[in-house]
Every structure is written in structure tokens, then in C-alpha cells.
Amino acid sequence: MKMQAVLVILVFSGLVSVQKTLAAQHVIGGSQGWEQSVDFDSWSSDQSFKVGDQLVFKYSGLHSVVELGSETAYKSCDLGTPVNSLSSGNDVLKLSKTGTRYFACGTVGHCEQGMKIKVNVASSDSKSSSSPGSGSDSGSGSGSGSESSSGHGLRASVGYIFVVGSLVIGLIWAY
């Protein structure tokens, strides 16, 4: 009976690991959030954004989030024709498709001071690392945004292998 319990736990942990590889939540600016003091270029260079992931903007009332429609508007901090505006202070955005998205703070002067971020959304097939907390993937050349090969299937199958492996280990233990 005890072995069966172990087996169940192993299988569930395997399933959880599969889920984790499929979507990630990116808190913009990490622990500091959406604030002027953060170097967003540097922060985002360590991130790998994929379709299905979420962006979370956390900030005080001094700031807001304006989504810009073009690289030109982003570069020149032209907030005149925003695609979207957010101001709740805890805004969650789902990345529903591939491409580049541009965000800036709507407060006068903040964008010019560097409070803006460009997010390159790769297909969820991308094999680069997805979560800010996964140090194990770093150093493998990920994050360039250029990978378009089919890694999603690979990631998922790694998870399934883990599940099957757990089962096998559980069975070995049981007998």
C-alpha cells in the first residue's frame, strides 16, 4: 500500500512538471516590478516569452501601462496612439500570439527615462527556457528569440518520460 502511495506521488509530480513547462508568468522587472529604477532591457534579455505566457505589470499609482503599436512609437516614446492602456497596478496580459509587443509607462517623462519594454513573443514550440526561476537552463544559448524549431513537443515528451519513469521506478520499488 505504501509503495502505491509513493507511485501516485511520483506520477503527480511528473504531471505538474509537464504543466510548468508549458506556460510561464513573467512579472515585469522581477521583484522590483514596473518601476523607473529597473533596467528593463537587461531584465528582458534573461527572459524567454512564449505564446500562452502571461505578463504581469505590478506598480504604484505613479505609473501606468500603455501598449504601443509600433517599433517607431516605442523608440520615440510616442504615446499618442496607444493600442491598449492599463492602470490597475496589477495588470495581467496574456501573450496570445507570436510577434513583438511594446509597452511604456504612460506617465509624462517616464518612457523617455527608460520605462519601456519590448517583448518578443516566440512560438510555444520554442525550446528556450521559460521561467525566470529555472536556473538549470541558463547558459545554453537560450533567449535569442531566433529559435523556431519544434521544442514544445520535446519538452512535453520529457515530461511524459518523467511520468513513465516515475511509474517504472515505483513498480521496481513495489516488487
Ligand SMILES: [Cu+2]
Ligand atoms: Cu512610470
